[in-house]
Amino acid sequence: GAVVSQHPSWVICKSGTSVKIECRSLDFQATTMFWYRQFPKQSLMLMATSNEGSKATYEQGVEKDKFLINHASLTLSTLTVTSAHPEDSSFYICSARDFGTGGQGIYEQYFGPGTRLTVT
Amino acid sequence: GQNIDQPTEMTATEGAIVQINCTYQTSGFNGLFWYQQHAGEAPTFLSYNVLDGLEEKGRFSSFLSRSKGYSYLLLKELQMKDSASYLCAVMDSNYQLIWGAGTKLIIKP
Numbered sequence: 001g002a003v004v005s006q007h008p009s010w011v012i013c014k015s016g017t018s019v020k021i022e023c024r025s026l027d028f029q030a031t032t033m034f035w036y037r038q039f040p041k042q043s044l045m046l047m048a049t050s051n052e053g054s055k056a057t058y059e060q061g062v063e064k065d066k067f068l069i070n071h072a073s074l075t076l077s078t079l080t081v082t083s084a085h086p087e088d089s090s091f092y093i094c095s096a097r098d099f100g101t102g103g104q105g106i107y108e109q110y111f112g113p114g115t116r117l118t119v120t
Numbered sequence: 121g122q123n124i125d126q127p128t129e130m131t132a133t134e135g136a137i138v139q140i141n142c143t144y145q146t147s148g149f150n151g152l153f154w155y156q157q158h159a160g161e162a163p164t165f166l167s168y169n170v171l172d173g174l175e176e177k178g179r180f181s182s183f184l185s186r187s188k189g190y191s192y193l194l195l196k197e198l199q200m201k202d203s204a205s206y207l208c209a210v211m212d213s214n215y216q217l218i219w220g221a222g223t224k225l226i227i228k229p
Contacts (some may be wrong), residue, residue, distance in 0.1 A: 034217075043207065043221040044163070093162050108153070109217060111162040 002028045004096050006112035010104055013084055020080045022116045023094030029074040034109065036065075038067035038091045050077045084119040091116050123147045125205055126208050130186035131226045132198055140193045140206050140223045148213020154182050154193045155207040157222065166193070178224045195225075 003026040013019050023033055031052050036044045048056045048069050056069035068080040077096075081088055095109040123145045133137040144152070151170040155163035169175055169184035169191060181194040193206055208220040 014174075044218070044219050046219075050217070091160075106167060108168060111164070114162040116160075 001094070002098050002110040003036045004028075004030075004094065004110045004112040006094055006115050008115060009113060010116040011109060011118070012098055013117070015085055015119055016083055018082045019117060020078055021053055021092055021094075021117075023077045023079070023112050024095070025075045025096040025098075028096075030098060031074060032078075033077040033095045034095045035069060035077075035079050036093045036095070036096070038093060038114075044093065047079075081117065084117070086119045089099070089117055089119045122210075122218050124208055124210060124211065124218055126220040126223045128205075128221070129226065131228060132195075134172050134198055134200060134227055134229050136188045137196050138198060138225065140208075140225065142208035144191070144208070144210045144218070144220075146210045146212045146218055150211040150213065150215055152182075152184055152191050153167045153211070154180075155184065155208045155209065157205045157207055159204075161193050163222060166206075169170075172215070188225060189221075192216065198227050200227050201229070 005024045007022045035047045035052045037047050038044050045061045046059050048058045049070050050056045050071040052071050052074050058064045066082055072079040091114050093114040095111045097109050127143045153168050154166040157163040167182035169182050172184055174183045184191045190209050202215045203225050205222040207222045209217045211217055
């Protein structure tokens with residue numbers, strides 16, 4: 001099946017610094033990637049939809065200037081958390097959509113393993 | 121508005137069968153997904169239903185009734201490793217996934 005990787009898997013940073021998280025589709029081209037955030041014992045919350053070569057579409061309540069998304073190629077999207085604060089500590093998960101080249105095919109989203117961010 | 125409902129938590133016994141229900145109201149429908157998520161890990165794909173009926177895959181089966189806005193995930197011969205959260209998600213008319221809050225399944229020996 002399709003594989004999505006994320007790097008780093010966990011990161012600890014100081015308040016006020018910026019952190020970049022990479023999401024890569026390893027064996028397929030992903031025209032669309034999604035960024036989610038999940039707080040403990042809560043469901044996934046979609047933050048933004050990232051389309052290759054264009055600006056990301058952010059969900060209501062998500063600050064686009066704080067969570068910078070770049071989708072420069074068909075296999076890579078990055079999320080940068082700028083000026084991180086302790087309340088940004090969360091589990092960040094990306095997913096990529098593969099339009100029917102294999103596996104379950106149609107519109108399935110493949111998830112990366114997630115990045116656990118802790119801001120001190 | 122769009123809404124996905126599933127029970128918050130369920131408990132079952134090892135070796136038994138459990139059915140996790142999901143009801144939905146969305147703007148358009150392009151399929152329903154079930155994902156499994158172990159604590160601290162990302163979701164993994166279990167099933168996809170776009171037509172009415174039952175899809176069977178080993179110990180797991182998923183059922184869909186579009187007219188009723190209803191699906192269930194059936195897990196047979198439960199194993200301890202099945203303890204996880206099970207997420208129901210519906211793809212709407214814009215091909216966006218609308219997520220349920222997840223059902224935490226606890227398996228007891």
